[in-house]
Amino acid sequence: MNDIFHALFSTQGFVLxxxxxxxxxxxxxVFVHEMGHYLIGRWCGIGVKAFSIGFGPELFGFNDRHGTRWKLCAxxxxxxxxxxxxxxxxSSQPSTEEIESLTEAEREVAFHTQPIWKRAATVVAGPLFNFLLTIAVFAVLFSLYGRPVLEPTVAEVTKGSxxxxxxxxxxxRFVKVDGSKVETFADVQRLVSGRAGDAIAFTMLRDGKEIDVTATPEPMEQQDALGNKVKIAVIGVVNNAELGQPRLVSYSPAGAVVAAVEETGHVIQRTGQFLQRFALGREDKCQLGxxxxxxxxxxxxxxxxxEWLVQLVAFLSVGIGFLNLLPIPPLDGGxxxxxxxxxxxxRPVSERMMEMAYRTGLFLVLxxxxxxxxxxxxxC
Structure with missing residues (x-):
């Protein structure tokens, strides 16, 4: 019995x-995403019936003074x-009969009777808040811990790479990767890691002169910091402390925000790049979970x-925000x-076309x- 309790409730067990x-x-x-919809919707004068974390049977909840039911579901x-x-x-488009069944007061604050810009602002606010959450997390982490960096130099080249x-x-020394200027070794890794099989142009500094070369990264299975096996593209170069000259970059609060915005942009770009390559069959299906x-x-x-847990929140938030912007009903992008x-x-899209699109989109999402x-x- 003690063994079972320990397996479930210790800090190493399943529950904790x-x-x-x-x-x-x-x-x-999820809360931040839905709060984006809620806050901008309310700002636009749209009435809110319920704010739910989770689906299915309600575990507990309460009604606020505006009549909104806040609840946690099973x-x-x-x-x-x-x-x-x-x-x-x-929030799919209701039928004409369903809209007509609303009272006059309800029609004034109903979502689907609002101008397009209010509906669009309310919908896009969910993914936008996800991106803002990621920026906030990165900004706090950069402010507290700074960022360790290495110079973009080559200490060793793997044989046959x-x-x-x-x-x-x-x-x-790396100067540019595919036309983008690099300042750290992490910049080189970022621009190469998702490009297996693509010929990439590199500008290198050698003996005070710039030379241009082209290399095609190869996929390599590695273990990330969380113990997951991941496949990333590499060209076979290694850095070290002597040539990399490791240092810790510290940020002011404003500088941390700027760096966080840049890093979030890089994560969004890599997410889009991965999904595009995955759709073309150029990424390992096991990278999706x-x-x-x-x-x-x-x-x-x-x-x-x-701090690792909140970093995971940041990366997952970008993924959720990006996926929701895909133009597929019933996602926000749809x-x-x-x-x-x-x-x-x-004029609104016809009810028949809307219904067909939502059924197709729901099939794709499921x-x-x-x-x-x-x-x-x-x-996998």
Missing amino acids: GTLVPFLFVLTVV IPLGGYVKFVGDMNAT PAEKAGIQAGD GPIKIAKMSGQAAKLGF HLLFYGVEAVIR GFMGFVFWNDLFG
Whole structure:
């Protein structure tokens, strides 16, 4: 009995070691996303019926003075804000009959009766708040801990590697990667790591002169800080303390915010790059995971310390925000696509076309969810 209790409730056990960190990470990301919808919706004068963390049966909740039901539900895999006039949690377009069933007071504050710009602002606020959360996390971490960096120099070239074949030599310094200027070795890794199989142009500084070479990174399986096996692209160069001259960059509060915005932009760019390559079949399917993988990573991050856990929150927040902007109903990007069409044709998309699009989009979303669940359980 003691062994079972320890396995479940010790800091290394399932409940405190995995489940609690997972719920913390997911709840923070979902809460911030939905709070974006809620705050901007309220600012636009739209009525809110419910703010929910999770789906399914309500565990507990309360009504505020505006009549909004705030609740926590049994299935913690998401959340939603239900506006006045919504007939379901996805805020899909209600039918004419459903809109007509609203009272006059409800129609004035109903989501679907608002001008396009108010609806669009409310919808885009969810992903935007996710990106702002990531910026805030990075800014705090940079302010507290700074950022360790290495000079973008080459201490060693792996024999038979793409770098050796391209003519890169020990002692060279990276100046540009694919036309982008680099200042640290991490910049080089960032610009190369997601480009396996792509010919990349490098500008190197050698003996005071710049030379141009081209190398094609190869995928290599490595273990990340959380113990996960990941495949990244490498060209086969190594840095060291002697040539890299490691140093810690400190930031003022304003400088930390600027650096956080830049880093968030890099994460968004790499996320988009990965999804584009994945859609073309150029990325390993095992790099995508669902709730089980996130739970495992949450437990691993918690063991390393709270700062690792909030870093996971930051990266997951970008992923959630980016995925929600994809132009697929019933995701936020799908809503924005319809509002764009409505703005062009100056009338709402027909109910029939809307219904077909939502059914197709829901099929795609459920298919993707099934895919990542399969990866979690059996595929990888």
